[in-house]
Amino acid sequence: MNRMTPVTVDSADPVATPILEGFKTQYGMIPNFFAALGVDGASLSAYLNFAKALEENDLLTERLREMIALAVANANGCHYCVSGHTFSGKKAGLSPEDCIAAQCGKAEDAREQAALTLALRLIEARGHLEDAELAGAREAGLSEPQIVQICAWTGLNAFSNWINNLARPKIDFPKVPLQP
Structure with missing residues (x-):
């Protein structure tokens, strides 16, 4: 159940309107997350620009990005994002079992495991990682x-x-x- 009024193309502010129109053209509808975030066009625009900049210069595979999204969403108790990233994770090559494992912060590949461990520790420790944790990420093959x-x-x-x-x-x- 929505706790905030999602915006439409007709009710959005001038910053959000063209973005939401683009979603409607591309998908035939406005995904509910973007209708919720579009309550503030500046936040919607900033979110999309941040994601675009990362995607255009990405050093991580789409598979790993989806695994991180699943681990973070589960840690934050976000049912919407767990569902959405399970859907997009399958398109990125994750099996249903991989998606569940990622939600739990688990991966079979050592480098992917290091990335999930790092992501979850960043949330838990609010970025205040121990030197050994950072060294472990490097030892697993993650560059700075x-x-x-x-x-x-x-x-x-x-x-x-x-x-x-x-x-x-x-x-x-x-x-x-x-x-759990």
């Missing part, structure tokens, strides 16, 4: 620029989780349960 991008994706995903937890938009995807 990749570590910064993991931090950026973690923050961007946490922001979307918070918006969804605040607004509680209707889930547009097949619902997936949170993992």
Whole structure:
């Protein structure tokens, strides 16, 4: 159930309107997350520009980005994002089992595991990692620029989780349960 009034193309502010029109043209509808975030066009624009800049210069695979999104969403209790990223994670090559494991912060590949561990520790420790934790990420093969991008994706995903937890938009995807 929505706790905030989602915007439409007709009710959005001048910054959000063309963005929402673009979603409507591209998808035939406005995904509920963007209708919730679009309550403030500046925040919607900033979110999309941040994601675009990361995607255009990404040092992480789409698969790993989806795994991070799943781990962060589950940690933040965001049912909308767990469902959405399970949907998009499958398109990025994740199996249903991979998606559940990622929600739990688990991966079979050591480098992917290091990235998930780092993302979850960034949330838990609010960025105050121990030297040994940072060294462990490097030892697993993550470069410093990749570590910064993991931090950026973690923050961007946490922001979307918070918006969804605040607004509680209707889930547009097949619902997936949170993992304990």
